[in-house]
Amino acid sequence: MSIETAIDLSTGQPYPYQRVDLVEPDWTRFPGWSGVTAQDWASVQWQRAHCVKNTKQLRELLGDLVDDRFYDDLERDQNERATMSMLIPPQMMNTMVPHFSPGGAGSMTEEFYADPIRHYMIPVFSDRRTDWASHPHSTRDSLHEHDMWATEGLTHRYPTKVLAELLPTCPQYCGHCTRMDLVGNSTPVIDKLKFTGKPADRVGDMLDYLRRTPQVRDVVVSGGDVANMPWPRLEAFLTDLLEIENIRDIRLATKALIGLPQHWLQPEVVEGVTRVATLARARGVSIAMHTHTNHANSITPLVAEATRAMLDAGLRDVRNQGVLLNGVNADPNALLDLCFRLLDGAQIMPYYFYMCDMIPYSEHWRVSVADAQRLQHHIMGYLPGFATPRIVCDVPFVGKRWVHQLAEYDTERGISYWTKNYRTSIEATSEDAMSRTYEYYDPIHTLPAEGQQWWAEHGGLEQSALKAAEVALASRRLAALQAH
Numbered sequence: 001m002s003i004e005t006a007i008d009l010s011t012g013q014p015y016p017y018q019r020v021d022l023v024e025p026d027w028t029r030f031p032g033w034s035g036v037t038a039q040d041w042a043s044v045q046w047q048r049a050h051c052v053k054n055t056k057q058l059r060e061l062l063g064d065l066v067d068d069r070f071y072d073d074l075e076r077d078q079n080e081r082a083t084m085s086m087l088i089p090p091q092m093m094n095t096m097v098p099h100f101s102p103g104g105a106g107s108m109t110e111e112f113y114a115d116p117i118r119h120y121m122i123p124v125f126s127d128r129r130t131d132w133a134s135h136p137h138s139t140r141d142s143l144h145e146h147d148m149w150a151t152e153g154l155t156h157r158y159p160t161k162v163l164a165e166l167l168p169t170c171p172q173y174c175g176h177c178t179r180m181d182l183v184g185n186s187t188p189v190i191d192k193l194k195f196t197g198k199p200a201d202r203v204g205d206m207l208d209y210l211r212r213t214p215q216v217r218d219v220v221v222s223g224g225d226v227a228n229m230p231w232p233r234l235e236a237f238l239t240d241l242l243e244i245e246n247i248r249d250i251r252l253a254t255k256a257l258i259g260l261p262q263h264w265l266q267p268e269v270v271e272g273v274t275r276v277a278t279l280a281r282a283r284g285v286s287i288a289m290h291t292h293t294n295h296a297n298s299i300t301p302l303v304a305e306a307t308r309a310m311l312d313a314g315l316r317d318v319r320n321q322g323v324l325l326n327g328v329n330a331d332p333n334a335l336l337d338l339c340f341r342l343l344d345g346a347q348i349m350p351y352y353f354y355m356c357d358m359i360p361y362s363e364h365w366r367v368s369v370a371d372a373q374r375l376q377h378h379i380m381g382y383l384p385g386f387a388t389p390r391i392v393c394d395v396p397f398v399g400k401r402w403v404h405q406l407a408e409y410d411t412e413r414g415i416s417y418w419t420k421n422y423r424t425s426i427e428a429t430s431e432d433a434m435s436r437t438y439e440y441y442d443p444i445h446t447l448p449a450e451g452q453q454w455w456a457e458h459g460g461l462e463q464s465a466l467k468a469a470e471v472a473l474a475s476r477r478l479a480a481l482q483a484h
């Protein structure tokens with residue numbers, strides 16, 4: 001990929017900033033929603049009941065605006081490649097090809113193929129690479145989150161913070177989901193891991209662990225997506241969390257703010273968030289919402305309204321953690337458009353862009369570390385410093401590292417080497433955890449010919465070595481659990 005930036009003649013700058021008014025695209029342009037009223041659209045029940053879950057439902061919605069070629073392409077992907085099942089709320093569906101005016105049969109096909117949100121929410125077989133569809137080092141749980149579970153669903157990777165996966169579902173499923181191992185329904189390719197504990201027991205175990213682990217001060221309350229947890233249960237968990245003296249930061253992780261803002265606009269939810277935020281403020285705890293959007297087209301007036309409701313309810317901030325994806329946003333202008341749309345239109349703070357993780361069948365989305373570094377360079381200087389997102393690589397067994405922080409980089413084989421300054425929860429006795437390096441791998445198709453040749457010769461062997469390492473890690477984890 002080359003990241004070129006043309007100069008805008010009117011400003012003389014590579015990026016021509018322009019404030020853009022938010023618009024809710026007209027959903028009646030899709031034949032299946034031609035009679036849907038504004039009242040239906042605002043209803044979270046209507047939205048959830050009309051999610052697109054399979055090719056048949058997509059066809060009923062779009063009809064012959066899209067050629068059979070696309071539906072066949074999608075069906076093949078669902079059967080042979082998809083790591084996530086389909087689930088697209090109408091709100092999110094409506095942000096695809098937002099300016100399309102229906103013409104004749106098949107008239108939307110090419111625009112639909114090219115659409116950035118379609119590209120990550122409805123991946124098709126022809127999107128994926130056929131040379132290296134998966135990197136030899138790709139794994140189902142590429143960040144090894146459940147290797148680091150302190151209790152079921154509670155990942156303790158960093159010294160002072162934990163990730164609480166309360167539930168394994170979301171109101172929408174993103175094709176590139178890093179938690180594809182656990183989140184969503186099984187697909188023909190991926191049989192999902194299932195939590196074994198009862199939800200109440202799991203949550204109780206998490207709270208007990210946090211009570212007896214005073215060095216943890218920060219909890220990301222996630223899933224899945226917390227919007228799928230009935231509000232009274234989520235509020236009860238948050239209230240219990242706020243009673244633990246060592247917890248000083250809480251972040252609620254929900255892409256639904258973008259994909260299903262109707263959820264966060266429900267009066268009972270807004271009232272509940274107000275109660276929790278008031279309690280947090282009284283106890284001197286910061287509570288914020290972290291959302292996930294990857295493209296400017298996702299930011300509509302309803303998203304801005306839901307964000308406003310959350311800020312008015314007393315949350316300290318609403319921040320965005322996007323994912324850097326080819327075909328969606330791996331371009332300086334697309335990233336800056338999104339950041340300005342978030343800031344100007346919705347008062348959402350651009351925070352991180354993660355490099356797409358090394359999960360199976362993700363190579364067509366991933367970019368190299370070198371390209372991520374170039375993108376970071378190109379987006380500097382336009383946004384306020386506090387709102388300039390860091391592009392980060394989530395390095396297996398390390399955690400988030402800014403893309404310029406690597407220790408060494410073999411650009412021929414696309415292997416970057418990273419260090420860390422703490423032990424994860426599975427390395428308490430490791431002597432070299434903080435002196436050794438950890439690898440991250442660029443997509444092979446981005447490498448020079450010599451590097452591609454090297455992988456052609458060694459890719460299979462590397463894969464076996466990786467499997468052996470995974471088995472060794474699983475035994476270590478089992479031994480650690482038995483020792484508890």
Ligand code: SF4
Nearest residue numbers: 170173174177224255
């Ligand atoms: S909302 Fe988050 S957890 Fe859910 S599918 Fe998308 S990326 Fe995965």
